[in-house]
Amino acid sequence: MTSLPSTRTRRFSTGRARPFFWEEAARDWQVRRVERRRPEFCEYIARSLRAVREGVGQEAGTAASMRTLHRVFLPDEGADLLDDAYVAEHYALTLFGLHQHAASELVHQSGIGLGTACLRLRQSEALTQSAVERRLTAAATAQDLHELAQHLQRLVPLLARAGVGLDYTRLFWELARWDGPERNRTLRAWGLQYTDPGIPLPRSGEDEDEHGAGTGREPAPYWTTFGPGGEMGAELAALGSGTGREAGTVAAMWAFYRTRMTFELRDKGALTRDLAAEHAALTLFARHQQTHVRPMHVAGNSPGTAAGLLAKKAAADGAGKSATVALHRRFGVLLTSVDVDELVMHLRSLIPLLNQAGVALDYDLLRNALRTWDDPRRPGTATFFRQRWDRDFHTAATS
Structure with a gap:
């Protein structure tokens, strides 16, 4: 992705440039509301809204009527490609025009991310949950900025009809960074916003209510509630798609x-240790559970216990002492993992063996290990797990 020149970034961040068009429109609307005038836009804003709608379906920079509404400048005449930011602003302008055209209220709402907007759309019952999720998923899986814009063009009129607004300044930056590494944070923010349970996290010392709210206790993880059913295969496939x-x-x-995360962390798409650990555990469980009806999550089976049971089973099947030695060597390499990424890599090679042998694993314990293995605030954690799992291996293999 072509990064924005530093001067252009400074102009936006310091506010010395004109506000984005949708911010000007919001200011005009709010001034009229304060003055208790009829809630409508002035002639300049109304005419400009018609201009941006004319740009729908056109390439950025080709709609002459939109050029005065851009706040990102066109590149030099000799440039072969437009800046990502200019193209992103073109799409943000046209989306705002479509959204505002179908709405009776101002649609630029500061602080409302796309995930939150889709959550409100679902809660409005204007569409079914599956319909909302199909549209949000289509946007989230767009391969490039142009495909993303096409999906959003079909989504924003639905938001308008449900009276749901959107932060277009935020959307602009998400569009501008879509084809770069910041896409991951955007996707995470959309997902965490959309799945926000709306239950505030507890203050220190707060008691639990009858639903478990107010204590910070997380809902039961997927692997503890897993059961055979019609959706089992689809669910495991969905989880497996997150591997790597x-x-x-x-x-x-x-x-x-x-x-569980605070609203602030969800809203900005923070990658916390808890979330990363749960993600890794879910992908490992999906691989482990494949072809099995009996749950592969069993409390108390540490990775050491599971590997030891695997070694014992191999010896009982006639593989002999060499199989036990080979598994112990493989498991020893796992124990030397210096960080979580390396630990997950070794677990991925162990899980298929456990799956084949039908040996279960304690995924609650595993998630806790993944969460704390290389946490600098807990320097002795990895050593604790190494010693415990090594002891578990020998106990299970020789009992």
């Missing part, structure tokens, strides 16, 4: 996260 991907960036997995 950053937590929160796979739309198919959004519904399966149970990690």
Whole structure:
């Protein structure tokens, strides 16, 4: 992605440039409301809204009527490509025009991310939950900025009809960074916003209510509630699609996260240790559970216990002492993992063996290990798990 020149970034961040057009429109609307005048736009804003709607379906920079509404400048005449920011602003302008055209109230609402907007759309019951999620997932899986804009063009009129607004300044920056590494944070923010349970996290010392709210206790993780059923295969496939991907960036997995987070962390798409650990555990469980009806989550089976049972089973099946030695060597490499990423890599090679042998694993314990293995605030944690799991291995293999 072509980064914005530093001077242009400074102009936006210091406010010395003109506000974005949708911000000007919001200011005009609010002034008229304060003055208790009829809630409508002035002639300049109304004419400009017609101009941006004319740009729908056109390439950025080709709609002459929109050029005065851009706040990102066109590149030099000799440039072969437009800046991502200019193209993003073109799409943001046209989306705002479509959204505002179908609405009776101001649609630029500061602080409302796309995930939150879709959550409100679902809560309005203007569309079914599955219909909302199909549209949000389509946007989240767009391969490039142009495809994303096409999906959003079909979504914003639905938001307008349900009376749901959107922060277009925020959307502009998300569009501008879509084809770069910041896409992951955007996706995570959309998913966490959309799945926000709306239950505030507790203050220190607060008591639990009858529903478990107010204590910070997380809902039961997926692996503890898993049971055979018609959707089992689809759910495991959805979880498996997140293997090797950053937590929160796979739309198919959004519904399966149970990690509790503050609204502020959800809203900005923070990648916390808790979320990353749950994500890794979910993808490992999906691989482990494949082809099995009996749950592969069993409390008390640490990775050491599971590997030891696997070694014992191999010896009983006639593989001999060499199989036990080989598994112990493989498990020893796992124990030397210096960080969580390396630990997950070794677990991915162990899980298929456990799956094949039908040996279960305690995923609550595993998630806790993934959460704290390389946490600098807990320097002795990895050593504790190494010693415990090594002891568990020998106990299970020789009992």
